[in-house]
Amino acid sequence: MNTGIQDAHNLAWKIASLVKGIAPSSILETYEMERKPIAIFNTTLSVQNFRAAMGVPAALGIDPAVANSVHQIINGGVGSVLPYGLQRVILDGIFTVGRAQLSEYLLNESNPLGSLRLARLRSIFKEGKSLQLQFPAEDLGFRYLKGALVPDSNSSLGAPEPPTGRRRDYVPSADPGSRLPHMDVRVLSDLSSEEIISTLDLVSSDKVEFLLIIAPVDKSWPLAHAAVKVAKEFKASAKVCVLWPNGTVRGIVAGSKVALTTLEDYVNVVEVKRSPTSSSWWDICQMTDKGAILVRPDEHIAWRMKSAIVGDPIMEMKRVFSTILGVKPTKMYETSN
Template sequence: MNAAADTPVVIAGGSLVGLATALFLGRHGVRSMVVERNEGLSPHPRARGVNARAMELFRWAGIEDELRSMPSAKALAGNSGIIAAESLAGKEMGALKEGYHRDTGAADDDAGWLGATGWCLCHQHEVEPLLREHAARHGADLRFGTELTGFEQDADGVTVRTRDAAGAEHSIRTAYLVGADGAGSLVRRLLDIGMDGPGTLAHFLNVQFRADLTEPLRGRRFVMCYTISGKSRSGLLPVNNADEWLLHVPYEPDRAAEFTPEHCASLVRTAAGVDDLDVTIEGVASWESAGRVARSFAAGRVFLAGDAAHVMPPTGAYGSNTGVQEAHNLAWKLAAVLHGQAGPGLLDTYERERRPVAEATVEQAVLRSKDRPRLAGGPSPAPDPRIKPDPVVTFGQVYRSAAVEADAAGGDPLWEPEPTGRPGTRAPHVIVKRDGRLVSTLDLYGDAFVLLCGPQGTAAADAVARAARKAGVTVETAVIGRDVHPVAVDLCRAHGLTPAGALLVRPDGFVAWRSAGPPAGSDDLGGLFDRLLCRSADAPAEVADRVAG
C-alpha cells in the first residue's frame, strides 16, 4: 500500500454534487480530494434544471455567468411549461397550468421578489466540466479513474482505501469523508445505512438523439412534451430546440435488449409524429424513478450527500439541486471545524437541518410524478391537495432550515411562502445599493457571518461585535442607510427589524440571530457564537429571535 499525502476532506464521487462540494470547500479555503471510479465525466445530458437556490450558490461560487453561457443554457433560456400531445406534430391534449407549474424551470419572475437570480436550464454534461474546472482552481485534487474500495474511521480521522486505473492501491488519511457516490453509494452501504420511502416507481431509458424537429416543433419552446400515441408513451425534451433531443421511454429492465438503435429510432419517429424522420441515436442510458431517503445522513466523520442520501423522481428537477444545497450546508460547517472556529458538534446540525428537507422534497417530487398523467386525461381532474403550491415549493423548501421548529403561531417548519428574516430561514432578498451598485442583500453573504443593522442599530452592532471579538470570530457588518441603501423597499420591514434592530446571518445565508430592537441589558450575547458554533459539548447549535423592540 502506498501512503498518500493527508488531505482535510475526501469526497467519494466526481459527479455534480461531489464536484460542487469540492468547489464550495475550496471557496472556504479547504483542500479536498475527489475520487471517482470513472475515467471522466458522463457525456450524457441527463438532468438539466438548475433551480433558483442552486443558482444563488453558484453565483456565490463565481460561476453563474459561465453557466448561463453554456450552449444548452443559451438555447433553452426561453423555454418553459409542460404539454401533452398525441405526438410533437400532432394534436395537443393538455398543458400543466396549476400553480406549481414553475417547478418546470421557467425563470419568468423568479428573480423579482424572492431571489437574486432565477432558474437556468443547463444540461448536466455541461455543468459538471465547469464545476470540475473551478474546483481544481480552488485547490481540489481530482482523481478520476480512482475507485474508493473501503474506509475505516477512528476518533481522529478516516483512512480511505482506493484503487486506481492501473490497479495500484492507496491509503489516504483524511479528517472527513463525504459520500457523494450516487444512488448505489458504496459509502452508504459500508456504513450499513438503510433507506426508506415509496421505493421504485418506474424504469426509464434516456435516448439521446439527433434529428431535425424544427417543422413539427412549430416554434414552441417547452421544457417537456409528453407524447401519447396508442400504447406508446414518452417524454420529449429539447437540448437545443432544433436537432438535439432526449426521449424518456418507460421500459422493463428484463426487456432492455429489445431497445436496439433501430427500435429507439422507431420510438423517436412515433413521438415526433414523422414516419420518415432521419434519426441518429447518440446514446442510451437507463435510470430508475424512485423515492427514497437514507435513514441517516452521517455516521461519525462520514457524511452522505446527493443521490447517496436520497433519490427522487426528476419531476421538478429537485434531486441534484437538493444535493447542491447539502454540499453548501456541509462545506461551511466542515470549514469552520477544520479552521478551529467551531466545535465538532456543528457537524451534527448537517443531518438535523438537511434530512427533513430531503424527506419533504422527495415527497413533493413523488406527488408531482404521480400527478402528471392528468395531462393526458388521467383519472383525476385536479392535482393532489398535498402538493405544495408555487412559489412555496420552488422557494420555501429550498430556503427553509429545519434548525428551528414552527413558531407558536403555528405553521410548517419547512415551508414558508416568503422569507421574513425569522431565524432558521434563508435570509430575505432585497435589492440595495452598495458601493454605487445595485445588488441583492443575498450577495452580502457567503464567506463569513454578516450582521445587518438598522440605521439606528449601533447598540446591537456593538453587542454582537463584542461577542465576536470574545469568540475570535470574524463578523462583517452592513448598516442600513450607510453601507447598504434601500431602493424602493423598506429593508428593515423585510427583515422583521425596527430601525434599532439587527440580524446575524450565517455563512450559508441562513439567519442565525435577530433582535427586532436594541438588545436589552439582560440579553446575554457573550456566548452567542459558542452556541452557534457548538464550541462545547453543552452548547448545541441554536438560533435566537428577540422579537420585542
C-alpha cells in the same frame, strides 16, 4: 438536485469551522438536524409531483401501471431471454395500442369516451394537479427549526405544513433558520461609482464570516462592536452592514462612519425600492427599524433581534455565538477572560 446543493451549502461552512478550530465536531451534528427534515419534505413533494404527472396519461386512457408491468416483463423473467428483435416487435405492438388512445379519431368532443377524457384533462390542469416544474416556496422558503441557530424565545416552532403538491409563492421571512430575504441595495462608499447588489451578495462566500445587519440607530453601534469582538474570540469574523432606508442623505450616513470607525469590516447600504409603494427592508423582515439580524455563512439567519437590544450586547453576543457554534459556556468564558 436543489436539495443536494442545499446540503452542500449547509455543510461547507460547518466543516470549515471545524477545520479552522472555530467550532467543535458537534457542529457537524447540526447538518442532519437541519437538513434531514427538509430532505424528507422534498422527497415527499417529489413523489407527489410524479404521481400528479402520471394523472395526465391516466386521464387519457394510458395507464402508467401497464407501462411499468411491460417494463418489468421485458427486462426481467421471460422477456429478458427473448431476441432483441422480438422484444422490439412486442414493444411496438404495445405502444401502438397506447398511441391509439391519443388518436384524433378517439380523442375528440364528438366521441363520448374522448369527450369524457378531455374533460378530465381540463379539470386536472384547471385545479393545478398536473406536473409542477417550479416550487419557489419550497426551494427558497424552507426553514431550519433547530440546529446552528438561536430560535426566537417568543416563537412557537412547529413542524412545517405537509407538502400539497401545488405551487405556492415564496414569502420572505427573517425568522431564525430562514434564508436571508433578498432586496436590492446600493453600496455607499467614497468611490464615484455606487454599486447596486442584493442583500445576499453581502454574505461572504470564501470564509467563515457572519454578517450582522443593523438599523442606523444609536443602540446598534455597541451591538456592532460587540459582534465583531466576540466573533474574534471564537476565531471567526463578523462583518457589519448598516442598512439605511430609501432616500437617505449622505451626510446622515457619515454618522455611522464615526461610530464604526474602529471596525475593520463594515459597509453602509441603502434600500433600492422597485416602486414608491414597495415594502421597506424591515417591513419585509416583519421587524422594527431598530432591529438586528445575524446571518450565517450559508445565507441563513442564525439570530435576530426584532427591536433594540436590551442589556449588555457583549453578553448577548457571547450567548449567540456559543449557541450557534456549539461551544460550551465554560469554554466561552475562559476564552473571554
